Amino acid sequence: MRLAALCGFASEVRLARRFGIEAAATAGDAARGRALAARAVAAAEAVLSVGIAGGLAPRLAPGTLLLPRVVLTESGERLDIDRALHRRSLAALAEAGLHAETGDLLGLEAVVATRHAKAAHHARHGAVAVDLESIHVARAAQQAGKPFLVLRAVADPAARGLPAAALVGLHPSGRAAPGRVLAAVLRRPGQIPDLVATARDTRHALAALRTALRVLRGVL
Numbered sequence: 001m002r003l004a005a006l007c008g009f010a011s012e013v014r015l016a017r018r019f020g021i022e023a024a025a026t027a028g029d030a031a032r033g034r035a036l037a038a039r040a041v042a043a044a045e046a047v048l049s050v051g052i053a054g055g056l057a058p059r060l061a062p063g064t065l066l067l068p069r070v071v072l073t074e075s076g077e078r079l080d081i082d083r084a085l086h087r088r089s090l091a092a093l094a095e096a097g098l099h100a101e102t103g104d105l106l107g108l109e110a111v112v113a114t115r116h117a118k119a120a121h122h123a124r125h126g127a128v129a130v131d132l133e134s135i136h137v138a139r140a141a142q143q144a145g146k147p148f149l150v151l152r153a154v155a156d157p158a159a160r161g162l163p164a165a166a167l168v169g170l171h172p173s174g175r176a177a178p179g180r181v182l183a184a185v186l187r188r189p190g191q192i193p194d195l196v197a198t199a200r201d202t203r204h205a206l207a208a209l210r211t212a213l214r215v216l217r218g219v220l
Contacts, residue, residue, distance in 0.1 A: 001220055004044035006037050006133045012051040015210055019217040021048065028132055030109040037136035041144045046085065046220070048148065049134040050213070052155035052205045053105065054112055054162075056122035056129055060101065062201035063208045066129050066152040067093065067100035071107045071138040074125075079107075079138035082147030085220070089149060092219045098212060103128035105150055107135025114161040122158065129154060149220075151212060153205035156198060163194040 005016045005023040016023035024040065026033035040047050053066055067090055071079040086102075093100050106127035112118050121130060134150045141148035156162055 002043075002045045003048060003220060004040035005048040005050045006033065006040055006137050007049075007051045008131070008133055009051065011206060012209070015206060015213065016048075016050050018210075019213045021050070021213075021217075023050065026133055026136070028111065030132070030136075033109075033133055033136040034140070037133075037140035040137070041140040041146055044146075046082070046147045046149065047137050047141050048220075049131070049137040049150040049152070050209065051131065051133060051152060052202060052209075053129040053131040053152040054118065055154040055157040056106065056112075056118050056125075056127055057101075057103065058122075058158045060128060060154045060157060062154055062157055063204040064154040065093070065098060065100040065208055065212055066105060066150070066154065067102055068105035068128075068134075068150050068152075069102050070104045071134045071150060072104050072125050072127050073107055073135060076125075078104075079135075079142055081138075081149055085147050085149045088219050089151070089216050092215050093212060096215045098215065100212070101128055105134055105152065106130040107138060108132060109135065111162065115159055116161075118158045118161070151209065151216070153208040153212075155202045155205040157201070160194065160197065163198060 003021045005021045007013050007025050013023040013025045024036045104127045112130050137148050
């Protein structure tokens, strides 16, 4: 099956391409996300949303794999994942001894940066995690009548927000922008511990995704 993936960061794109999946990064830009999702849907038989996610459910630790059945929008719209792809993927992960959470994922167009905002979204929507790319994949795939799948891993858990430096440190290509990060850190040095924790947990999430993609590439 010819696959394309939408990611947020360049590191996620590189990971997807290692497994033969053509991928592009949105860098968190909603307009870019919509355009890239439409392009991916036109070029592939099935489309994936691959990358890290923010945890909303307190029980989810960094590195937890997410294979949701539904992508929710803030307005309450429910976008169903392709059942056949989901069933096949979940079975393959289970056979490999990997657990994936199947609860709803909330798709937004802006970062949920604080633990208070995460708690509010979890209470309102019941979703277990949130990301910025799945909503574009889901809508484009649904409009085109093509199957889609979301494979994510929790990076920042519900109990921790994102430091300001993590929100400004991204180049439009999806690569890190060290100069912006340094400037943000110099303005507020107290965020360094949270920035270090975010980097550590992101590596943990990417490692979990790498393991899952190695399993799933044989069944998708």
